Amino acid sequence: MKPVSKVALVRCQDYQAEFVDSAVQRGLELLGGAAKFAAAGEQILLKPNILVGATPDNHISPHPLVFAAIARTFQKTGAVLSFGDSPGIGSPLANAKRSGHYAVAQELGVRFADFTTARVVPFPQGHLINQFEIAEGVAQSDGLISISKFKTHALTRITGAIKNQFGCIPGVRKAEYHSLMPNADLFSQMLVDLNLLLKPRLYIMDGIVAMEGNGPRNGTPRPMHVLLFSTDPVALDATVCRMVDLDPNMVFPLVHGEEFGLGSAHDIEYIGDPLESFIQPDFNVNRSPEPTTTDTSFLSTSFMRRFTSPRPVINPTLCTRCGQCVDICPVKPKALAWGSNARIDTPIYNYDRCIRCYCCQETCPSKAISVKQSLLGKIVRRQ
Known part of the structure; x- marks a missing residue:
């Protein structure tokens, strides 16, 4: 019998440090504790979604307080932490400084990883892609903790746990992947292959204040008051869909995520706070049956x-x-x-x-x- 995927849902009212620290601690404990995902001496990369160099009040990236709480918790395991992300525009370091993540990392002694240099990593078992160009900082790590943001997206309807790993490809090379995978279907297959290659140990999503409408950068902040935790990115993103009344079958990364064995969008056990308490059916997301891009017809x-x-x-x-x-x-x-x-x-x-x-x-x-x-x-x- 196929194991059921667990998604931990933890209510967090706002970005007050004591609330965030408590919520992060509870979420990790619900899944077995931080020590389940990192051991003393391991090189663990924290991968927040830093799309652009925007300040925290724009709610484009996971809040620095969420990042700080996660980092402090994993430091207690004895793991050696680094962090980073590669944006499509701007330098990784400049964006991390403006977003507030770099200052937190400096305070905690978390090293900024190399997200500029690329390393070719073979992936012969890929369903669509048989090799990726991965940031050196990712390739050098023993394990990855993915920290995403609850947001809408024009191409994939939502952007979350699965798509966050696209930031592991150095910025200038992202354009090549878009050109080679020029529609939502192919692009999503590539994202699933990328997650199968990188195998993040844990996916955490900041939905305390989400983004609706014209995301992932220019949407409207929307309080959802939730942090989500799972080892299954398909289940986590499918949970987001259910919170905003979006059919998971309309989201290509979830469709191909199930098809390729990355996770499950349907066999999910919710632990922590009840899913029903977070559902907001008037959340502004693209629910139109019309494709977001061209198809093969x-x-x-x-x-x-x-x-x-x-x-x-x-x-x-x-x-x-x-x-x-x-x-x-x-x-x-x-x-x-x-x-x-x-x-x-x-x-x-x-x-x-x-x-x-x-x-x-x-x-x-x-x-x-x-x-x-x-x-x-x-x-x-x-x-």
Whole structure:
């Protein structure tokens, strides 16, 4: 009989240090204690999701107080801790300093790991990918503790435990993976393979204040008052889906996570506080049956893709002409470029080239890019 996956749910009212410390301690104890996941002398990497260099009040990354509580608890095991993440934009160190995680790490004596140098790691048993370029700091560790944030995402609907490991690939190389896996289905298969390779020992998610709407950077903070803990990332992310009334079968990382044996989205035992107490059905997340990206049907033809697929759209009033969207676009030639006057014009999309990875929307610092479905697309997909 297949073992049931456990997800520990712990209520935490807000980001007061004593509340967070108590909640982290309780969550780990529910799963057997920190010593179950790290031993004295082991090199353990803490992997928070530091998408950009944003201050804690933006609720884009796991809060530094959550990170601190986890670090202190694992230090008691005698493990040697390091931490890091590789963003798509900006340097890992600069972002960690601005997010507040670096200051916490310095205070606790947690080393900043190398997330710039890449090492090729073979993965012959991969379902889609047979090798990955992994950050040296990840490759050198004995074990990984994944610390994610409860957020929405344009490509995968939610971003959480499974997707957090994409930050283990050095930033400039992420573009190659987006180009090679140009839709939500393939990209999600890659994410599952990556988790199967890295095998994080524990997944922890900060949902004390989550992000709804135009995530993972420019959404709206939404208090959920919960920390989640599990050794099964599929079960953890499926739990998030149930909390926000989203069908887990609409989330490709969960579908392929079950298919490839990463975990279970259905056979879950909840321990700690009751799941029902955290459900918020009005949480703003994409529940539309329409695909988030192109598929392999007739809608994938150049003409139909241009006029029926969801697309990133720039609000010229909000756009500051910083150019981050142009810089991060992974396709060659780029799917958006400057107009004739970059100081006045916003970048212009070529939707025939656009693969709908939404990296531009994800990294826009001014909330100027959102993903919209055209009227024609809505009509065609309902036929």
